[in-house]
Amino acid sequence: MGVLRKDCDDAKPVHKCLTEHLNYTDDLPTSGPHRPLWPVYGEYKYVPPQRWIHSLEHGGLVFLYHPCADPDEIKKFKSLARGCLRRHIIAAYKLLPPGMSFAVLAWKCKLVLSDVETGLITRYAKSRALKGREKVSSNGQYKAGLIRLAHVVTDFHDSKICPEAIDLENYMQPIQKQSKSRQKRNREAEVRFSARMARYLGIQ
The missing domain is CATH 1.20.5 (Single alpha-helices involved in coiled-coils or other helix-helix interfaces)
Structure with a gap:
């Protein structure tokens, strides 16, 4: 069981239109230039970093899993995300560090794990959710690849994070x-x- 934790991302948040190319020095960027339209919250087949960064800026959490991870672990990971807050993005992502299968991203922070550690993820979510640069609760307009729309957990503004988690x-x-x-x-x-x-x- 392994955990790789980084809290050091401090790139400037700038909106860049589709005509402008974006480069990131990290495969799991948590701040920096991004597209103006942020995703509708929920589960996706895939979400590009330039979209999820905008969600993080608004205080959302992004839950990424490697598609080759254990199916039961993926199921548990998704369930945990859905039960923590409405403002979540769940998506498969192949560019996780070697040996790591899961990541939870927040604004300028990330938690990367080899296994789903419920207690650790819950504590991380409670401490990092809703800490974005902008306090925006609404859904965005980007929804390419959307599989499942996020539902309200406590209320629309996620006043309590992971309420049912022990x-x-x-x-x-x-x-x-x-x-x-x-x-x-x-x-x-x-x-x-x-x-x-x-x-x-x-x-x-």
Whole structure:
């Protein structure tokens, strides 16, 4: 299980029309020049970087998966994206780093993983979603390759991110504390029992 995390993209956001060529130094750009029309939120066969950057600028998240990744992992990844926020883009993408199958992009940030780690992705989404340079909730006009339209999760403005997701690490903490407390009580009971047995055997 591997994670590659980068938070260092700081290219200038400039709108470029179709007549202007765009080049990116990173295969997973999260800021920089992009097309004026941003995508309708939802799942796509493919979305080019110059379109998804505009969605990131508005605070959306982009969920990319390698088409050769495990189908069950892809299914889990898509379900996680749909349950986190309405402003999401899901698409297949082949230019992920070697050994990595999934990526979650936010404005000027990215999280790249070899496996779908639900807790990590959820925490990342909660900390990075809606942090774009512009606060725009509406859909764009670009929809080439759209497979499935995104649906509202909490409300149109995504006031709560990943509302149904359970952060396993935080969920387990009270259980672990309870378990440690129970273990302590059990040890104390064993000590008391041993002391009673010692006294009993001493009398005999």
